[in-house]
Amino acid sequence: MTPASAGGAPPALAIDDLSVSFRGRHGTINAVRQATLNVFPAECVGIVGESGSGKTQTFMAVMGLLSAAASAVGSVRFEGREILGAPVSELNRVRGSKLTMVFQDPMSSLTPHLKVGVQLAEVLVKHSRMSWREAENAALRVLERVRVPEARRRLRQYPHELSGGMRQRVMIGMSLLCEPSLLIADEPTTALDVTVQAQIMDILRAMRAESHMAIVLISHDLGLVAGLADRIVVMYAGRVVESAGAADLLGRAVHPYTAALLKCVPDLRAPRLERMPSLAGQPPSAWSLGTGCAFAPRCPSARERCNSERPVLRDVDGTAHQAACHYPL
């Protein structure tokens, strides 16, 4: 299930003790707190958490895309090289070629005044020093790989002439152009409707099978992530609270937060309920966090110790299953 995770190949991406904070007018907001996680070559890791859990900011820090008001400390190593705080010129050698990202909203992620073919080819001209003609041929091949119908015609079209699903396929194609070793997909289907969502997930699955590429799939949708990921990492209030193989996590969640999330996934086969199950309480504000476990105020099994002492991420079942909880289920 988790290729090479127990030792062997070094991780493609190693995030170690990463914290991201924003300086604001009302004080400092800690969006990510000492997050640690590894992505191994050819592995698909799903990152799950609700809005504000820090899942996107973690990977914005990885890509060097944090806003000017944010600062990141810790370590991010990509293929063994430290990239957190690396100079832009060095970052630009890996960004878009070995390390790529697909964004949430395909409607606005393509430059409106450039033809699709030009935008795709530009990536190769920049990173692989190809001629424009070669690059356009490669762009055509990649569009065919991501199953864009009438690929040759699409190259001559502008982004507004394509549908949302088609544009997201173009974005995925763009991220595949230079054979990346890690693709970060940040809620790639949130802006699309459900049938298109399934198509996009199929394409990601097929791309994964074809190439030896690791994928990080960021989503708030556990069900969606479960369909693709080998391993699932759950984040809450800027911290990793549980990390396990997908089947393991879905079958035997040990962190009360993960268990509560799983309860909220509707089951079509179960008898109809009066109300959708939901988590009581609000996610904690990013300003005020006590010394204890961030989930304690909403946790059904919280005890005295949870409010005073923060649990660290520790092994539950070998290194394959880790959780940050004093009283795992």
Place this chain on the structure above:
Amino acid sequence: MNGDKIPAGAAAAFAAVALLVAIALIGPWATPNDIASLDWAHVAAYPSLTGAHWLGTDRLGRDLFARTLEGLRVSLAVACVASAISLSVGIAYGAVAGYAGGRWDHFMMRFIEVLSGLPLIFFVIFLTVIFGRSQYLLFFAIGAIGWLTMARIVRGLTLSIREREFIEAAVASGAGAGRIILKHVVPNLMGPVIVYATLTIPQIILFESFLSFLGLGIQEPHASLGTLIAEGAGEMEAAPWILLVPGGVLAVLLVCLNIVGDGLRDAVVGRE
């Protein structure tokens, strides 16, 4: 423009501007009369289509048709050169300031504020004192002032484009700042910028006329619409056509350019 209908008024105004430009360009060959030669037999002659001088002569007997064409040509040249300078400098400066943001943006914008605090006329007089009077200086001086507003507009547009997701996507694809500004920012702000440039051309022509009227611009025997109007103003009671001919041409040109600019603006705003 997806088959959008261009308003008839703007189309007519554009045609009129094109006609004036064409006449100005073929001007020297359109009339046998020279701008500087004096015709002592016809001093301050009435306009007459049958005579030697279609639009009459000024008080030195110079052909008013030839001089008006010359004035139109000079005024248009000033407008084109000055707006080219203000466009190129303004876009480069504004896009860099807006994209760089933060401290750079702050510093670059304060510099513009200092420059635009200088009184224009004083600036032009100062330049003429240092460099002497010349047409080229006038081109430069007007362009040097025009880019300030252009840079502000471009910077504002860049600030909003910079936050759009396709810029983030370009950064994530490893594109450097220079490539992003040139390929992804500047082309996206051309619509409003071109509209603004069209609307500044009349301002530049007016400003040039104003400077020439004060004697700071074009020198005799060369003429711009401004110097011709200044000359005509002195003879207004005895020979009104010396004022009315260049004045009418200027008025028609300005009105038409403004209509074209408005039409372009409507087309761009309607598209977005």
